[in-house]
Amino acid sequence: MEAALAHEYRRICHDPATHQPLAYLRLRQAIRNIIGHRDIEPGQALPSERDLSQTLKLSRVTVRKAIAGLVEEGLLTQRHGAGTFIAERIVKPMSRLTSFTEDLRERGLSPRSEFFERGIGEVTPEESMALNLSPGSLVVRLHRVRYGQDEPLAIERSVVPASVLPDPHLVRDSLYEALEKLNARPRRALQRLRAVSLNAQQARLLHVSVGSAGLNIERRSFLDDGRVVEFTCSWYRGDIYDFVAELQTD
Numbered sequence: 001m002e003a004a005l006a007h008e009y010r011r012i013c014h015d016p017a018t019h020q021p022l023a024y025l026r027l028r029q030a031i032r033n034i035i036g037h038r039d040i041e042p043g044q045a046l047p048s049e050r051d052l053s054q055t056l057k058l059s060r061v062t063v064r065k066a067i068a069g070l071v072e073e074g075l076l077t078q079r080h081g082a083g084t085f086i087a088e089r090i091v092k093p094m095s096r097l098t099s100f101t102e103d104l105r106e107r108g109l110s111p112r113s114e115f116f117e118r119g120i121g122e123v124t125p126e127e128s129m130a131l132n133l134s135p136g137s138l139v140v141r142l143h144r145v146r147y148g149q150d151e152p153l154a155i156e157r158s159v160v161p162a163s164v165l166p167d168p169h170l171v172r173d174s175l176y177e178a179l180e181k182l183n184a185r186p187r188r189a190l191q192r193l194r195a196v197s198l199n200a201q202q203a204r205l206l207h208v209s210v211g212s213a214g215l216n217i218e219r220r221s222f223l224d225d226g227r228v229v230e231f232t233c234s235w236y237r238g239d240i241y242d243f244v245a246e247l248q249t250d
């Protein structure tokens with residue numbers, strides 16, 4: 001891996017098309033490329049700062065600067081005392097109607113939520129359209145930051161008819177678990193995905209820099225009888241999540 005990185009770094013230095021005069025930006029690009037070419041796998045450690053500076057004949061300040069930028073972008077993670085690692089991405093299948101809690105547990109990560117809102121109120125015009133509810137109906141609103149192993153991964157705003165979920169405090173860790181207990185777990189959903197740049201508030205909550213890539217996902221879920229059971233708007237971190245779908249010919 002160290003050899004692949006050294007090779008890529010030298011290639012970039014000698015590539016007239018690169019036009020990059022700054023060594024730390026060349027090194028950053030070289031690390032990005034070897035991650036993209038899978039010369040180094042997610043979870044693997046990057047050689048130490050000292051080893052990199054010796055192999056590449058760069059100052060430690062330059063190496064540190066190159067790494068710091070990639071940590072900020074989320075491509076690398078640093079664990080205190082253990083070193084620098086290639087960040088592991090979370091692969092989320094799009095064809096299964098699962099919950100955040102289930103997705104994380106499946107990967108051996110412990111999910112956690114921080115609630116900003118967990119209340120009940122009268123439906124807004126936009127919510128009434130999304131949930132097929134008449135004006136004046138009551139809805140439960142949840143606004144949460146969702147964590148995996150203490151790292152913020154997504155922000156979610158969910159609205160659920162109070163006729164289905166009468167008390168917002170029935171939701172502890174998982175909305176779907178609460179719905180399951182009420183015999184109202186969604187059976188089908190429609191989802192829309194859009195690429196977005198995270199704004200200042202979202203970036204702060206998700207510990208990324210303003211303008212980082214995010215995925216905005218709207219999900220409307222239905223019960224067997226066709227009633228809409230949730231309208232959730234999520235902002236997932238683009239630097240961590242891969243959404244994959246299996247496609248088949250007719």
Ligand code: 16G
Nearest residue numbers: 099100101174175176177217219232
């Ligand atoms: C997922 C769903 C969201 C659902 C939540 C329930 C996507 C894009 N969104 O995040 O619609 O409300 O799971 O999770 O997958 P919970 O049961 O852990 O609260």
